[in-house]
Amino acid sequence: MNSRNKNLYRALLLLAFVGINAAILFGIGAVWVYMNSGADKASILHLTTGAGDNYQPKIVWEELENEGRPMEQQTLLDIQKDYLRSWYVRNVAFASNDPYGLDDYFTDSMRVKLKRVLELNRTNGTTVKQTTLTHHPRLEFYSSDGKLVVFTDQDVEAYNEVWQGEEKLHTARQINSYRVLMLLEDGFWRIRHFEEIETPEESVSTQNFVSQANFKDLKGLNYYPAKTPWDLFGVDFDGDTIKSDFQKINQMGLNTVRIFIPYQDFGEADVKEEKLDKLKTVFDLAEESDLKLLVTLFDFYGDYDLMDWNRTHRHAETIVSSVREHPALLGWDIKNEPDLDFESRGKAEVLAWLEEMIRQIKKFDPDHPVTIGWSSASAAVHLTEELDFISYHFYESPEMFAPSLSEVRSQINNKPVMISEFGISSYSGIWNVFTSSEEDQANYYSKMVSHFEKENVSFLSWTLYDFENIPVEVVGRLPWRRAPQRNYGLIGRDGRTKRAYEFMKMISKK
CATH class of the missing domain: 3.10.450.50 (Nuclear Transport Factor 2; Chain: A,)
Incomplete structure (x- = not known):
């Protein structure tokens, strides 16, 4: 027994000796590397x-x-x-x-x-x-x-x-x-x-104003593929699917598609080359189908901190510079619904970031119009002097559209207006007490498009497809929010066109 204990002690001492020497050698090595490479301040x-x-x-x-x-x-x-x-x-x-x-x-x-x-x-x-x-x-x-x-x-x-x-x-x-x-x-x-x-006086750049006459003819929708909602440029990116979808949109008589660039997924300040390649592919496919693209930048971005500004500028510069000469480009939408961040991030901070981003993008691309996709008509009165056209989302009842538009127009100095999102879910189930239907969706489209044409307003519907899976980051986990969101499309999950699709197709060809 004593002999066994002695052997155990000897083994522990030997392991300790080896460990101590290894630590010493590692420390010497680290010092040597540091001394020979130089410290980073x-x-x-x-x-x-x-x-x-x-x-x-x-x-x-x-x-x-x-x-x-x-x-x-x-x-x-x-x-x-x-x-x-x-x-x-x-x-x-x-x-x-x-x-x-x-x-x-x-x-x-x-x-x-x-x-x-x-x-x-x-x-x-x-x-x-x-x-x-x-x-x-x-x-x-x-x-x-x-x-x-x-x-x-x-x-x-x-x-x-x-x-x-x-x-x-x-x-x-x-x-x-x-x-x-x-x-x-x-x-x-x-x-x-x-x-x-001494600094010379800053030269004042002329602002691009969009022609009302041509702008009112823009008609289209917001786009994600049916199988990859909110992930157009992800690992399942499929050019053939996008090509087929763009052809469907063209055949409906539509001419404009709004797409979204996720800030973090694209690499933030250091934009990933493979993402730019996918973006250029989407542009090429849009041109083949005679569609114009309104590009919404900074999707899923919500910092706005002053120390983060120039990183977002580098992100915008890379993306804008990569496609600013492409014939399929309609213009730039700085961010989707930034007014929803007013409460959590501070209204003044969000507006300051937006105003400077408008200025930056006009430097990178002085030839295409710039807008912001506000969440509501009440928010659309912000930064109207800096923007080339005014865009906002409308999900209220059709009867409310004309009065809200009149209020917006009274404050925007006769600039063109685009309703960059509108729509209604065709979901009928327990979470909305079975109060909606595809018939209701078609009636809604009938009324809204009639308003748009009467008021000479361009419009983009939400959206082409119903979706099977909605990311949690978009609407959360509550089933009464997720279920309706899955059913805003003009084409069902089974590939069947809804009545709203046929109605939209008919109206857009007038």
């Missing part, structure tokens, strides 16, 4: 590595010819990375009145100035939230020893909010220019000097 900060890198305003270097040594491409990328991170940590510092992180991106003299402002804001209970949107740096000087760089950052677009405690005092969109001097210290570029310089 983002990991030193209280910020995560991704936080600094996720700050992605548009930056375009306008001039690289300079006095001194030629600028190496990798050095330029290092300067750009540290310059943008300096903006990010400064924005974080001013939003929290906490100087932590400034030491890594600013030299001693600059830190003194910044900390003095932070102390004043802290004393007054004031915070400043800011993000920059675009930068246009022009290189002026790069020293022969490669340790000093001077550039001007022209026409820096920024949006900021001034807060007093929990109260927002002021918001402003600003365009300023700066002269910047950066020094290479400890392998990183830090800002040594930063001053505002």
Whole structure:
């Protein structure tokens, strides 16, 4: 027994010895890797590595010819990375009145100035939230020893909010220019000097207005394939199915289809190439069927935080730029029903994000109209000056349509109107006490389309198909909400066309 215990002790001691030595070797290895690779400053900060890198305003270097040594491409990328991170940590510092992180991106003299402002804001209970949107740096000087760089950052677009405690005092969109001097210290570029310089007045861009005469002829529907609702661009993407559906839509006499781009699924700021390929395929198929596409961006997005703005701008820029010259493009719908986020996200915050996104998309594509798919007529009076046409959804009784439209038109300066969603479920069952039917759906369509034609309003119905499965994210799990939502289509789950389909087909060919 004693011999067995001794052997057990020896085995435990041996395992402990091996484990301790393995841990020591692992630690030495980690230190060696760290010393040879260089530390990432983002990991030193209280910020995560991704936080600094996720700050992605548009930056375009306008001039690289300079006095001194030629600028190496990798050095330029290092300067750009540290310059943008300096903006990010400064924005974080001013939003929290906490100087932590400034030491890594600013030299001693600059830190003194910044900390003095932070102390004043802290004393007054004031915070400043800011993000920059675009930068246009022009290189002026790069020293022969490669340790000093001077550039001007022209026409820096920024949006900021001034807060007093929990109260927002002021918001402003600003365009300023700066002269910047950066020094290479400890392998990183830090800002040594930063001053505002005179900025030329911003040129005023002309706004595209849509012709009322042509716009009233737009008739169509919102589209998802029958088997993949709310997932047009997913793993079950099928070009043949989409082609067949688009041909059906064309044969109905319709000319417009509204599609949706899910923000997260497309890759957020770093849009996935395979998603863009699918989007371009949908455009090609629409052109083959002589259909125009209204593209709704930012589906399932709901952040609106100022620090997330430029990530959404990069998302929009990639998508808009990829198809802006396609002949099937009708225009851009910034977001579906953003007014439903007013209560949870703050009305002012949502409207500010929308207004800036309109401006950004008009930069990326000045040739196509921009709208917002509001959830109701009452919400459609927002941002009317910035939008090219007004679109909203109408699911109320047909008798309410004309009065609500009249109220909208009194506030939109004669801009075209599109009802970008309308419809009624044909569901008849326990969850609606058997009060609806396909006959009711057809009667509804008869009345609504009659109103649209009388009022010269374009329209898009919801939707082509009944759906078997509705994602929980869309309507939740409550059966009295899910059951009706499955039956808004013009074509049933068995492939049979409903009476509303035939009626819609007849009306659209008038």
